[in-house]
Amino acid sequence: MDNIQIAEMFNRMAKLLEFKGENQFKTRAYTNAARSIKGLDEELKVLYKEGDLDSISGVGEALKSKITEMLETGTFDAYEKTMSEIPQGIIDIMDIPGIGPKMARLFYEKLGVTSVDELSRAAREHRIRRLPRMGEKQEEKILRSIVRLQGDKDHGRHPMALAMEIAKEIRNELCSCPHIEKVTIAGSLRRKKDTVGDIDLIAISSEPERAIEFFVNMEKVEEILNSGTSKGSVIYPGNYHVDLRVVDKEHYGSMLQHFTGSKEHNIHLRKLALTKGYSLNEYGLTNESGNITSCTGEEDIYEFLGLDHLPPEIREDRGEIEASLTGNLPRLIERKDIKGDLHVHSNWSDGANTMEELAEAAIQRGYEYIAITDHSHSTGIANGLSDRRLQEHIDEIDRLNEKFDEIKILSGTECDIRTDGKLDYSNDLLEQLDIVIVAVHAGLEQDRNKMTKRIVAALENEHVDIIAHPTGRKLGKRPAYDVDMEKVITVAAENKKALEINSSPWRLDLNDINARKAKEHGVMIAINTDTHTLDHLDNITFGIDVARRAWLEADDVLNTMNLKQLCSRLGIPKD
DNA sequence: GCCGTTTTCGGCCCGACTGTTTTCAGTCG
Structure with missing residues (x-):
């Protein structure tokens, strides 16, 4: 089980206990622990092996043994026992917006409601309104919520x-x-x-x-x-x-701080304020005698608490408060640090624009270089390049480089990693390119072991520079394929390969968590757009957003290098 | 169930809105 799964199990346990009417502080202990676990940098199974489960805040003896149980068996006894006492559908009912454990319990006890469908029927038959503290409006609200929930495949995200x-x-x-x-x-x-x-x-x-x-x-x-x-x-x-x-103007700062969140970050800030004898809320800081210090700018709050003005992207309670207190905050990458784009498609494969148009658009954006990385032949649907056409592609880029002084066009490929881990082009051909990006485009259903081996094999090829969209997810469309990212990151580090943050709004792959992990292992990140039409070049800002959430600095990113540095890293002869 | 620079017992982040009440519980962020 990974950290997210364990945290989710604690969250569900908390809901179940609340439904049962358990002590609210006991249930809160589960949600606190879940929150703390979600914010961990390290995998619980690693901490467990090293005997470091004690180091997690909000996890005491009882929860520690439950974590151990989950790591060993995939569940824990108390959870199974509680689940067996409560009908399965109750969980779904508590997932309906506006319905919490107390109402779910009321419907269950008074009406015998054990599923969303039964709740819907009870509301339509006006049985809800007869319950204490319920009425006509509540009934309508519940029905509306159910309809909205059922019509929403992406769970509202x-x-x-x-x-x-x-x-x-x-x-x-x-x-x-x-x-x-x-x-x-x-x-x-x-x-x-x-x-x-x-x-x-x-x-x-x-x-x-x-x-x-x-x-x-x-x-x-x-x-x-x-x-x-x-x-x-x-x-x-x-x-x-x-x-x-x-x-009003006077409270704008504290309100903005409060509603920027995250919730976890705010809870940590409030606890920090309490240690200084102040209570923090959206109207400012209140001392013990009830005097309120209102904050017109949110930086006032951070300053008061002895912190830097933390960039919104890292306010997740993933160590940013501690880093600020100890002076270890990163200087996050910015748009102006980006010197070029290393993953762009032209009309030689499935892009809409000529190489020349792409070069001109890159010049307009102040770039020093751009890599044209058209698809390889396995991706037939995208008009992938045969060996012969790739050779012509290289020649065409040579010709264009003669023409453009303001920018260097790198000859590249987005080469398919086949299901067996072999690449679409021979090493002889790859060697002629300035930059080699590789990616998985087919056979996404492979099991974890095969997929990991497949990507690792590509990482071990000496000509490969970057793995594009390393997990293959498409937001709201398909999840990441099953791959051991720890392993991929470790092998990338060993072979000095870069991993991509793909800036397409539908991909954003790597995500913030994996990108941060990559940084911690010393893996360089390339922030690329995977451009297929000129306006995609501006998606770079979304990739930078992910990078900032991953705590990346300019030095962690391949395409913040100037042309000379980049050529030296890629082994491209200077001309 | 967790936790401790007053504490190993007695606290635990904070406020708005709704729908139901006639002072507040439940839910949410």
Whole structure:
């Protein structure tokens, strides 16, 4: 079991215990431990082997032995026992937005409801409204939630790039409201998480109620979830859940800090504030005598707590607070550090543009180099290049390099790694290229062992420079293929190969966790766009977002090197 | 169930909104 699975099991256990009416602090201990585990850099199985499970905060003797049990058997006794006492469908009911353990228990005890379908029927038959603290509106709300949940295959998560466009559209509309002074995007979107569950916005207004009224009555709003005096929530087309929080100027900083999150980061900050005798909330810092220090800028809060102004991308409670306290915060990579793009397709394979157009677009973006990496012949559907056409491809790039002074065009390939780990081109041919990217495009269903061996074999080829989109995931479409990333990263480090962060909004592969792991093993990362049309070149910002979330600095990234450094690394003769 | 620079017992992050009440529990972020 990996850390995520163990954390999820603790979270489910917490829900089950709450359903049973257990002591709330006991249930919280499980969620605290789950949170702590999700934030670990190290795999639990490694800590377990080294006898270091004691080092995890929020994990005491009892939970430690449950972790051990899970690592050895895949589950733990107390969990199995609790599960056997509670009907399976109850878990699904508690996953319905607006229904927690208390309500699930009420429906179960009073109506015998044990599944989402039964709950839906009870609501339609108006049996819910007769229960204590329930009524007509609750019934309608439950039915709406069920319908929305069932119509939503992706569990409400959206690729960050798409959500960002919607967020900007809403921000622009809100800015036209005379009662709104300023609108800022907050939440996981501000932290640039690869997928986001909702869109959080903060507005400054001296008339919050009128601002909220404007918000919930925007033309495109499909449903108003709630609408209070300082906060509103709506559903926007595409099943986007949008929250707006309205605040006066004086509290803007603390509000922005609070609603940027993450939740885990904020909890850690509040605990830190408490050790200094202050309570922290979205209105500022309160001391023991009740005096509030309001914060107009969020940097005020960090400064007060003795921390650097932490970049939103790393606010995940994955060590950023400790790093800041000890002066070990990374200087995160920025857009201006990028000197070129190393994964671009032309119309020689499945790209839309000529090599010349790509070179010109790269010049416009201030790049020193661009690698044209068209597909190899296995990817027939993408018009992959035969041996003969690859030779012509190399010649064409030579010709263009004569023409362009402002940029170096690198001749490359995105060569298929076949199912047996062999590459599409011979070593003789690969040797003639400036840069060799390899990738898995077919046979995605291979088992973990075969897939790992396949990629490792490619990493061990002396001509290979970069593995593209190393896990093959496509957000909302298909999961990563089954591969031992620890092994891939270790072998990449041994052979001095780079791994890619693919900047396509649908891939973002490697993700932040794996990219950070790669950095820790000393593996260089290439942030590439996998461009197929000119505008894709600008997707580089999404790749940089992932890199920043992975704590990467400019020195960790291959394409922050200038041309001379890059040529030296790739072994390209200077000309 | 966890934890300790007052504590090994008695605390445990904090506030808005809703729907139901007539003062608040439940849920969410």
